[in-house]
Amino acid sequence: MDKFRIIGGLPLKGRVSISGAKISALPCMAAAVLTPETVTLHNLPYVRDIITQRRLLEDIGATVLTPELRTHKIAAAHIELFEAPYELVKTMRASVLALGPLLARFGKAKVSLPGGCAIGTRPIDLHLAGFEKLGAEVRLEAGNVVARAPKDGRLRGGEVHFGKVTVTGTENLMMAATLAWGRTTLYNAAREPEIADLAELLNKMGARVRGAGSSTIQIEGVAALGGAEHTIIPDRIETGTFIIAGAITRGELEIKDCRPEHSAALIAKLRDAGVELQELNPSTLSVVGNLKLTASDVTTEPHPGFPTDMQAQYMALMTQAGGQSTIIETVFENRFMHTSELQRMGARIHSDGSRATVQGVTKLTGAPVIASDLRASASLVLAGLVAEGETIIDRVYHIDRGYEKIEAKLRAVGANIERIRESVTAPLSQTAEPAAIV
Numbered sequence: 001m002d003k004f005r006i007i008g009g010l011p012l013k014g015r016v017s018i019s020g021a022k023i024s025a026l027p028c029m030a031a032a033v034l035t036p037e038t039v040t041l042h043n044l045p046y047v048r049d050i051i052t053q054r055r056l057l058e059d060i061g062a063t064v065l066t067p068e069l070r071t072h073k074i075a076a077a078h079i080e081l082f083e084a085p086y087e088l089v090k091t092m093r094a095s096v097l098a099l100g101p102l103l104a105r106f107g108k109a110k111v112s113l114p115g116g117c118a119i120g121t122r123p124i125d126l127h128l129a130g131f132e133k134l135g136a137e138v139r140l141e142a143g144n145v146v147a148r149a150p151k152d153g154r155l156r157g158g159e160v161h162f163g164k165v166t167v168t169g170t171e172n173l174m175m176a177a178t179l180a181w182g183r184t185t186l187y188n189a190a191r192e193p194e195i196a197d198l199a200e201l202l203n204k205m206g207a208r209v210r211g212a213g214s215s216t217i218q219i220e221g222v223a224a225l226g227g228a229e230h231t232i233i234p235d236r237i238e239t240g241t242f243i244i245a246g247a248i249t250r251g252e253l254e255i256k257d258c259r260p261e262h263s264a265a266l267i268a269k270l271r272d273a274g275v276e277l278q279e280l281n282p283s284t285l286s287v288v289g290n291l292k293l294t295a296s297d298v299t300t301e302p303h304p305g306f307p308t309d310m311q312a313q314y315m316a317l318m319t320q321a322g323g324q325s326t327i328i329e330t331v332f333e334n335r336f337m338h339t340s341e342l343q344r345m346g347a348r349i350h351s352d353g354s355r356a357t358v359q360g361v362t363k364l365t366g367a368p369v370i371a372s373d374l375r376a377s378a379s380l381v382l383a384g385l386v387a388e389g390e391t392i393i394d395r396v397y398h399i400d401r402g403y404e405k406i407e408a409k410l411r412a413v414g415a416n417i418e419r420i421r422e423s424v425t426a427p428l429s430q431t432a433e434p435a436a437i438v
């Protein structure tokens, strides 16, 4: 497994360009299964999860061409397999996004049930209950979810009330409803920008989706969908991570190719804490890390609230802010695994259940640490950038799942970070399966 070596203490200065959002790209790639025609997606980030999703599409019979590194042309004209196997679901939970499109177009789908994962149990019960509302019969067989549409092979429009806001659940149901008979209404739908991005693609394909981005989404089913071309929105979590990188190192960064309006809650919170942020134009932010940062409490919430995917990085920042901050995680259970690693670097954090208190300012010192999930790894990188001495982060495959060349982007703005490649002769005992997360 690769590691990162970081020598901290350098302020970051310069410009960084934000990649496409992996959490938007994954459902958009799955949406290509809804049509036999070609769906062309631009601005895909070059990260491990996109490679995994591509493998899934190819495994089930789709053809994926890559005329350019960040463009995929997906043609699902000949689907032969109607399932996402355990090997893929266990490495990437978003493989469950194959369910909705397969069920909608072919009337059947089988997806391995995602097990427990690093940030909590994360069931898919709400997806399944939603499919049942659209007339599907859903069974559990030997660890797999097997779903079937009614006899004529088509789902029926229906009313789905989500008991809890679920992002991939909303996406799965939205895709399933595009080819159903009649109208579907999704209540208490997730409002993340990625939902609106997916709806935009679906509508380009000929779907009739209204209200995406609000908590009520209406979908009028159509008989068939066609090909389309779409550019994935910028990654708001990568944007936030770089804002914090600028702030925590007391640097000066210009963050290009982003969408500041997608990060409004984060930007407001960081301003509260004393970070100077300016919107230079609709796609560029500048961040100046103030010498004096002030502790500010935060509670994670579904969009437009403060994103759970920024909680770990914010915690790293709070170790460098004067005073005590309380961080409450309401979206996922067990999402404080970075705290013990930050503590090993000298952070004063107490966590209990869904609440963590951080006492700042603490001088962090470099240490060997282990990344436990995607965003937790990002917080360790941020801590390493400001810590005195050398930090070695193990298991960076987690960060490779969702951040495109983070070490190269950080190095380009002055960070002392390098990747230590795993020796090909490493004993087998040192290699491990990546855990299914985010």
Ligand code: UD1
Pocket (backbone or CB within 6 Å): 023, 024, 026, 093, 094, 120, 121, 122, 123, 124, 125, 126, 127, 128, 164, 165, 166, 167, 168, 169, 190, 302, 308, 309, 331, 332, 333, 438
């Ligand atoms: C997505 C994002 C992830 C982000 C999360 C919350 C992708 C690929 N991943 O994950 O980066 O952290 O949104 O913003 O887009 N739940 C249930 N039953 C369900 C579904 C969800 O109880 O059927 C619960 C989950 O356990 C969790 C909460 O609802 O506590 C939110 O989960 P959800 O929004 O579904 O997260 P993901 O879509 O998996």
